[in-house]
Amino acid sequence: MTPTQPLVELRGFTAVDPRTNRVLLEDINLTVHPGEQLLLLGASGAGKSTLLDAIRGVVPHSVPLNISGDCFVAGQPVITKTVAELSRTVGNVPQDPHASITLPLVEDEIALTLENHGIDPAEIGSRVHKLLASVDADHLLHHRTQSLSGGWVQRIATVAALAAEPSVVLADEPTSMLDGAGVAAVMQVLTELTGDDGALILVEHRLDELADGPGLPERTVVIDGGAIQADGPTDHVLAKHAHQLEANGVWTPGVRLPVYEAPIIDDAAAPLLRAANLTVRPAPKADPVVTNINLDIRAGERIAVMGANGTGKTTLLMALAGLLACHGDITGRPPVMVFQNPEHQFLAHSVHDELRFGLNPTERTEAAIQRLSTAFGIDHLADLNPFRLSGGEKRRLSVAAGLLAAQHRAEPTVLLADEPTFGLDRAATTTMLNELATHANSGGAVVIITHDHRLAQAWATRTITVAQKALI
Template sequence: MLVAEELEVVLPGGDGVGPLTANVAPGEHVLVLGPSGCGKTTLLRTLAGAVPQHVRARVTGSVLVAGTDPVTAGVAAVSEHVGTVAQDPVSGVCLPLVADEVALPLENRAVPPERIGPAVDGALAAAGAAHLRERASGELSGGELQRVALAAATVTDPPLLLLDEPTSMLDAPGVASVRDAVARVGPRVAVVLVEHRLDEWAGEAGSAGLPARTIALARSGRVLADGPTAAVLATHGRELLRQGCWLPLDAELEALLGLPGGLASDAVRGALRALGREAEPDRVARTVGEVVLRARGLAVAAGGRTVLAGVDLDLRAGELVAVVGANGAGKSTLLAALAGLEPPVAGRLDGPRPGLVFQDPEHQLVAATVREEVGFGLAAGEARVTDLLTRFDLLDWADRSPYALSGGQKRRLSLAAMLAHDRPALLADEPGYGLDRTATTTAMRALRAAADGGLTVALTSHDLRAVAAWADRVVVLADGGVAADLTPEQLVRDPAALRAAGMSVPPLVAFLAEHDLPVRGTLAVLESLASDVAVAA
């Protein structure tokens, strides 16, 4: 299905991926694993025919997809064989109605009209998106768009599926739907998966729940390993962790503790209990400052319909608040209203206008270079700009166009640019979206430090591990309003609130809660161990 010989793709700025020599057989599922910026998306774009015809790059070596050369034939020719879910689902959804979007690939193939409706219904149901059939695509949340994009990619039963972080914006039911949909594709359909959320994808099976084969890329874009997933993780797990990758929990704990077996191992469980006993106790309550942003009876509309109503919310100085909820619950809409971008249809909002980091970082890029983007609107402060570029690992790209960065790098850039302005309140919509472990930790530490420095910080997230590790308070949105307002420690022990939030408790967090170990403190110790791995290497 896929044959690559010394395939190397070099972008104009010098970054790239390869050389890669690999064959993917019909029916084979392959995980492409590597840190942000290593070229994973570039590789998938090349296989889909977008490079170099639509994305400039120098391509050497050779590659065939179902016998077609995507480099010379381009997207239109390759689309006969390939279904693609892009990293940014907005870029892959083009028609105003969901049903038409999913029907389009079938119409392009001249499928008889009487077969199109049932095929659309089946693809939407498999992607957990049947309830979105009659919705306008412009009204959908990022997670809902991801489900629609998957349905459109699979509706024609293509022989090759290219999935670029298909769960990055999804709630727990959405991740399960996508994982199950991919597992049910035809026995001769090959799948190439790029994914950071390995624990959620793997589910209870751990590493065994991942694709059987892994191609691991180093930060340079070179191939670090290609082989059975279990062997790649066992041999290269510590190096992948050092490079900044998320790993499934069993591989992560082996890399950090030197003990195999994951949570099923008595030795691992004992080591975690020992770490927990030494960790700082969780802070059930913190001393916070005055209310900076206050909403009373707030109602917000999007796409002509009221998404949230009757929202009462206080955001205080020195506090990091996580806003959680299922896909479509109104998280992004609430942040847009708090930032003054969505005028409320009812209620009152008091406080200074906060800074907002968008879910899609490209929507707020305004400057010609990365350095100018961070310093945009600042009268002075070159040292501060350089400091932020260094903290967010962007200094080497300072003179490049922001649009030349990878998705994860753009996310880091948008955070750095907003932090440069020191607004009294900062809102971040899915700050971990598209980021590897190192970048996620950098972003969350920066937001935590901003709150500890007296700023008001609110973020949205589907990642309960990150929420438990960094947030002081959690606001759950459900059924058009605020369903719960509680601490992370209370949330992980509240099944009703978890169901309302569309979240499941990660196995590690569940273990810590079950044994009454400090969740935040123990996770902080593990992050410190991960930092030690990077420093030692």
């Protein structure tokens, strides 16, 4: 590669799913030079992740799409390189960080990348320590990856992807599960790594937090329906295309969620779910993450659970769902749980069957499925395997299935949802919050985990913070 040669270049690149003839990318022309940082904006399902997959060779080498046009990385045609060969140049921070974790220990996960790229064994230990420290995770060196919260997994997956100092970094929503400190740390690592010689292509929905903190990349590309709609300086693109971006449901700085009316909660009524003197451990011999918790969840409530990464939010919800052994008492109606990782929830081989799993096949049930799948924008995906959907589509499917299960219980119940809006654009987030609120207003209740303070302020009837093994 010459000094003036682009690190990434696509010319008339088109990708079509041969099974459905769905055009996923259409006539993409994109050039990224050394030193550039680029923000890739678009609604859920617009083609952002597919574009990143094309740059790192997953399309077409692992995902067999029909392609035409050209895609070059560091001057070399992607079609002539394997994904493994491209990984020396392209680092990928995935939308689903759990999917990239392969080894049981944190230190081994990061060291594996260095070993695969032929780093001197004498240097590996110090580099692992330095990488973990860069995202405030050096205390996790000897921890098991399986025991980490989603936010810590995201930090580990990020530094593991960047360990070999690739020239091109593709970051697909790298802050979706992070608290405020994690957002700042990860964005600093991404920015420092690329510097003047590398390139960063960033997909991100949390633009307000980036704008208020680390700052937005100087260049923005907007993709819609698999085609590039705008490409230029970020301030110019956001100003010129603001109305269209908002119409498409894309998050833009300053755009707010609607404020949801607070219902009247009958504090004298029996709670739908009660935890009394609850102490929870993520594993039998582990230290407790919450102790002596007392929590009543009543009909109509919309509760947001917040807290720093690793404080025990997911562990608490898993215990309330009866999925973790705990000390203390949990009484009330059995709740429904939507997992943080949608793939851990899928049980069927098609979207159609996933939505109907465990439900009685009645006209009322079918009407509810049709209404919710249309509202969530997944009705056209009925015949697809849930594991082949985009990250946003998987998230919407998992929450839709959870809502349907909760709504069709004999009695109204509590829906527990672990970060139900991560990876979603503004339109999908608003629709989801509307549906969750409808469930609460219909005699049920909803408890969600979120790191989005604006969301909690607009939607929740109360917010609980997990800190120092207690609820605040």
